[in-house]
Amino acid sequence: MSGNPATTAPAGSLAEAPAPAPVPAAAGERGLSVSQAMSKVREKGKTAFIPYITAGDPDLATTAAALRLLDRLGADVVELGMPFSDASADGAVIKASAARALAAGATADSIMAMLKEVTPELFCPVVIFSYFSPIVQRGTASFAAAVKEAGVKGLIVPDLPYAETSAFRDEAIKNELELVLLTTPSTPPERMKEITEASGGFVYLVSVDGVTGARATVNPRVESLLKEIKQVTDKAVAVGFGISTPDHVKQIAEWGADGVIIGSAMVKQLGEAASPEEGLIRLEVYARSLKNALP
Numbered sequence: 001m002s003g004n005p006a007t008t009a010p011a012g013s014l015a016e017a018p019a020p021a022p023v024p025a026a027a028g029e030r031g032l033s034v035s036q037a038m039s040k041v042r043e044k045g046k047t048a049f050i051p052y053i054t055a056g057d058p059d060l061a062t063t064a065a066a067l068r069l070l071d072r073l074g075a076d077v078v079e080l081g082m083p084f085s086d087a088s089a090d091g092a093v094i095k096a097s098a099a100r101a102l103a104a105g106a107t108a109d110s111i112m113a114m115l116k117e118v119t120p121e122l123f124c125p126v127v128i129f130s131y132f133s134p135i136v137q138r139g140t141a142s143f144a145a146a147v148k149e150a151g152v153k154g155l156i157v158p159d160l161p162y163a164e165t166s167a168f169r170d171e172a173i174k175n176e177l178e179l180v181l182l183t184t185p186s187t188p189p190e191r192m193k194e195i196t197e198a199s200g201g202f203v204y205l206v207s208v209d210g211v212t213g214a215r216a217t218v219n220p221r222v223e224s225l226l227k228e229i230k231q232v233t234d235k236a237v238a239v240g241f242g243i244s245t246p247d248h249v250k251q252i253a254e255w256g257a258d259g260v261i262i263g264s265a266m267v268k269q270l271g272e273a274a275s276p277e278e279g280l281i282r283l284e285v286y287a288r289s290l291k292n293a294l295p
Contacts, residue, residue: 029123030120030122030123032123032124032125032153033125033153033154033176033178033201034077034125034127034153034154034178034180034200034201034202035178035200035201035202035235035236037076037077037124037125038076038077038201038202038236038238038258038259039236040076041076041236041258041259042236042258045295046294046295047249047252047253047257047258047259047260047294047295048076048077048202048236048238048258048259048260049074049075049076049259049260049287049290049291049294050075050076050077050078050079050238050240050259050260050261050262051070051075051078051079051261051262051263051266051287051290052078052079052080052081052129052240052261052262052263052266052267053066053067053070053078053079053080053081053266053267053270053283054080054081054083054094054097054098054101054267054270054271055080055081055082055083055101055106055111055114056083056100056101056102056104056105056106056110056111057083057097057098057100057101057104057106057267057270057271058100058101058104058270058271058276058279059104059276060106060110060111060114061276062270062276062279062280063080063111063114064114064117064118065276065280066270066279066280066283067080067118067122067126068118068121068122069280069283069284069287070124070283070287071121071122071123071124073284073287073288073291074291075124075287075291076124076259077124077125077126077127077154077201077259078122078124078125078126078127079126079127079128079129079156079261079263080111080115080126080127080128080129080152081094081097081098081129081130081263081267082108082111082128082129082130082131082134083097083098083099083101083102083106084098084130084131084133084134085098085099085102086131086133091264093264093265093267093268093271094263094264094267096271097267097271100271108134108138108143108146109146111150112146112147112149112150113150115150115151115152116149116150116151118151119150119151119152120151125152125153125154126151126152126153126154127152127153127154127155127156127178127180127201128147128152128154128155128156129156129157129158130143130155130156130157131157131158131159132157132159132160132161132164133159135157135168140167140168140171141171144171144172144174144175144177145175147175147177148175148176148177152177153176153177153178153201154177154178154179154180154200154201155172155177155178155179155180156179156180156182156204157179158182160181162191165179165181165198166198169198169200172200173200177200178200178201179198179199179200179201180199180200180201180202180203180204181195181196181198181199181200181203181204182195182204182205182206183195183196183203183204183205183206183225183229184205184206184208185206185207185208185219185221185225189228192228192229192232193232193233196229196232196233196235197233199235201236202235202236202237202238202258202259203229203233203235203236203237203238204238204240204261205222205225205226205229205237205238205239205240205257206240206241207219207222207239207240207241207242207243207252208241208242218242218243218248218251218252219242222239222252222255222257223255223256226239226255226256226257227256230256236258236259237257237258237259238257238258238259238260238261239252239257239259239260239261240260240261240262240263241261241263243260243261243262243263243265244262244264244265245265246289246290246292246293247293248260249262249290249293249294250293250294250295253294253295260290260294262290265286266283266286266287269282269283269286269287270282270283
């Protein structure tokens with residue numbers, strides 16, 4: 001995952017997660033792929049709620065509890081970030097979150113062990129968000145096999161070199177994983193078309209050029225970018241980066257997005273709380289406010 005020395009979290013800690021406040025049970029069916037989950041949301045005329053959290057921040061027990069909580073709150077897909085010490089696409093909040101997770105002892109193997117325990121309980125598919133360097137260090141085949149064994153349904157690799165997309169996608173497909181590809185406001189139209197054709201699960205539209213992090217307003221170009229993408233693909237399109245308020249998610253849904261991804265603002269609730277228990281309460285309140293804002 002990184003060059004940082006880390007120790008594996010104690011296996012018993014996963015059963016000791018603080019219990020979140022009662023929330024409504026999720027409705028749906030287990031074992032859906034990412035594209036199936038997105039299709040079900042679109043069939044209902046709704047916009048998918050896709051929260052992101054960092055694995056191991058503040059610890060893996062809390063991550064397990066947060067995954068269960070977000071699932072019960074009605075997340076349609078959950079992105080789980082693999083902490084990495086050289087996260088080029090991430091802003092200060094997620095970089096700090098990754099640093100806390102690594103300092104607490106999160107490793108690729110301990111994260112996969114936690115997921116293997118939790119994913120069978122979830123209705124929503126989990127997508128791993130990982131940088132390419134730790135995947136290459138482990139070996140692409142080994143990484144993909146470990147992710148599949150952990151019950152994960154998809155992968156997002158924000159710095160995957162375009163030239164290596166095809167080979168890595170083949171490795172993902174062998175392991176029944178959907179590789180979600182990203183397009184940005186500066187992606188040339190022809191490359192955007194190629195990306196949408198190759199992307200699995202959904203197309204990830206990055207709302208701004210730059211790193212992750214909450215912003216005051218949504219880039220107004222997102223509306224026209226959504227139209228451009230939808231002219232060349234029937235796949236679901238989810239928008240991420242810089243989204244943090246109920247007004248943001250309402251706006252993006254009105255513009256025609258099939259899903260809204262909330263990262264840094266979600267991570268803050270867990271990682272910057274005074275305790276894991278408080279973090280889960282904050283996460284629940286915040287996630288509810290965004291979920292309820294979606295049509």
